[in-house]
Amino acid sequence: MSDFWTCKPSAKALRTVNPIRAIVDKVVGGPVVERTDGKERIPLSLGDPTAFGNLPPSQILTEAAAAAAHSNKFNGYVNACGTPSARAAIAKHYSTEHVKFTSDDVVIASGCSGALELALTALLDDGTNLLVPAPGFPLYEVIANSHGAGVKPYRLDPATGWECDLENMESQIDENTRGILINNPSNPCGSVFSEGHLEDIIRLAAKHKLPIVADEVYGGMTFGDVQCVPLSTVSAKLGGIAPIISASGLAKQFLVPGWRVGWLTFYDTPFGAIKDVKKGVMSLAQVVLGASHLVQATVEKVLDPEKEEDIKAMADFKTQLNETLASQSTFTCDYLSSCHGLRVVRSSGAMYVMVEVVPSLFDGSFTDDVTFTKLLLDEENVFALPGSCFGAPNFFRVVYCAPKEKLGEAYGRIKDFCERHKKMD
Structure with missing residues (x-):
């Protein structure tokens, strides 16, 4: 033997x-x-926007991290869903006249990719599928496949500036579809959807009773007069007809991808379409026991600064x-x-x-x-x-x-x- x-x-x-x-x-x-x-x-x-060293993060952010480290107040474990101050800052940052988030609508994760993994793990089972953009970031497929689920690509049309081909998107939906993933602004395309196009996407999702997972990690990175309107805001303006699970983080907009703090925000329908999914995400967060306590201490400094000079x-x-x-x-x-x-x-x-x-x-x-x-x-x-x-x-x-x-x-x-x-x- x-x-x-x-x-x-x-x-x-x-x-x-x-x-x-x-x-x-x-x-x-x-x-x-x-x-x-x-x-x-x-x-x-x-x-990685930091690869060449020519795009440094804000001094507000780096000084906040240094102060947090020297204070010795942020060395221990925290709530697996995030610190109260960071969750409150995120909720305030993404609230608009149409959407009012609270801390309970926020879950902090290890980077935006970790946030997406939490969301998709809570949605997908073996044999189910997720609609994803093509072209699109391959991580969505990696996460889905790891759970025994699949992805069904929908076409982005270069002739329309990479807008979704909505007819093609709808043709991909079947009885096993658990959600539609929208990446806006887009990696790899660099496109930004108009509010009208987002409205059409939301109406399609509502028609088929599907949640939207919105990867909005590049949300603040738009050029000229172009604006990225959060999908939660668009859905709210339509009467909350479709639930939105939005993922973002510090990585790209604040030029610290290695700091690994991201988050999910949950915008639900008036009848609570994703309330159990949100509970599921919060349960799954216990597996990782939260993102970096030290980095979470910097979140409110950049999303909700108090001093006028910092703003x-x-x-x-x-x-x-x-x-x-x-x-x-x-x-x-x-x-x-x-x-x-x-x-x-x-x-x-x-x-x-x-x-x-x-x-x-x-x-x-x-x-x-x-x-x-x-x-x-x-x-x-x-x-x-x-x-x-x-x-x-x-x-x-x-x-x-x-x-x-x-x-x-x-x-x-x-x-x-x-x-x-x-x-x-």
């Missing part, structure tokens, strides 16, 4: 697979070859961040639109843009988005994620958070690449 043995992983662990990995391996896989052209790698792939400082921070991202979005879209064989769907929020590759306009060196991004990496050392990672074949996603001079260098290489591989008549 052998002395060697292995432990069997759970079915949930075996079901938990990120589909991006297999696609990215096709781009970055293979032997490492030392470059002789002197081109350093420029990553346009990672959705102004946070407003200035948000304005400066959005103006920077808007400028870099315009620069990105203008530059890449000038490249042979590329078509850009302009972004109006978040920090992404999707670029279409038209293979028929090139010399046959690549046939799709995966082979395009691999050859681009091999020849120019510029790394962008293939659209197939997000359910968008023949597109690639660009993250434009890098300093403008670094973006310009990357886009210059992309332009050279496209010219070099241009199909000759």
